[in-house]
Amino acid sequence: AQSVAQPEDQVNVAEGNPLTVKCTYSVSGNPYLFWYVQYPNRGLQFLLKYITGDNLVKGSYGFEAEFNKSQTSFHLKKPSALVSDSALYFCAVRDERGFKTIFGAGTRLFVKA
C-alpha cells in the first residue's frame, strides 16, 4: 500500500536561512511525487513534482526537491526562506499503476523575520 510520512509537524526557520521540509514515501512501483502548499483559508496549490529523469526538481517560488530512491525520500528545499513562505506544506505520492494520490499529514512552516 502507498504511504507518505512527513516526520515534522512544524518547521521553524529564520528569514534568509535555508529551509528543508522532509518527506518519505512507500509505493510498490515507481513513484510520482508531489509537493503542494496551502496558504491560510485557501485550497492547495501545486509546487512541483517528480515523474522521471533528473533527481533534482525545481518548482514555483524558488522551491526545489530532491528525489532519493535509495532513501525513499523527496525533501522540499529552498536556499533562502521568506516570511511569505510560511504556510502548510503537503507531500503526496502516486504509484505508476494507481489512480489515487496519497497525501501526507502536512508540515507547517514558520519563517521568522
Place this chain on the structure above:
Amino acid sequence: DVKVTQSSRYLVKRTGEKVFLECVQDMDHENMFWYRQDPGLGLRLIYFSYDVKMKEKGDIPEGYSVSREKKERFSLILESASTNQTSMYLCATSAGDREGETQYFGPGTRLLVL
C-alpha cells in the same frame, strides 16, 4: 489557468440535515475528487470520478455520496450530517493524463455540524 470553484466557503448545519457541497471546474478535466482535510491527518479521499456518471469510493466514503451529472460539476452529499463530519472539504480536478497528473484544488468549504 484552471479554475475550481466551490459553492460555499463556510457552512453551518444541524445534525441530521442533508448537506450538498458543489464543485465546478472550467477546464474540461476528466477527473474530479472530494477530500476532507483534518489537522494531523492531511487530506483523505472521500470519492472520485473519472467520467460523467462514474464514481469510485475513496478511503472514507461512509456517510457520503456523490453525483456527477455533467462533466464540469461534482457534488458531495452528506445524507444525514453528523458532528464528526465537521471538517474542511476540498474539491480537486485533474486532466486525466495518468502519468504524474497534477491536481488543481478549489478554495475549500469549511463545514460545521452542530
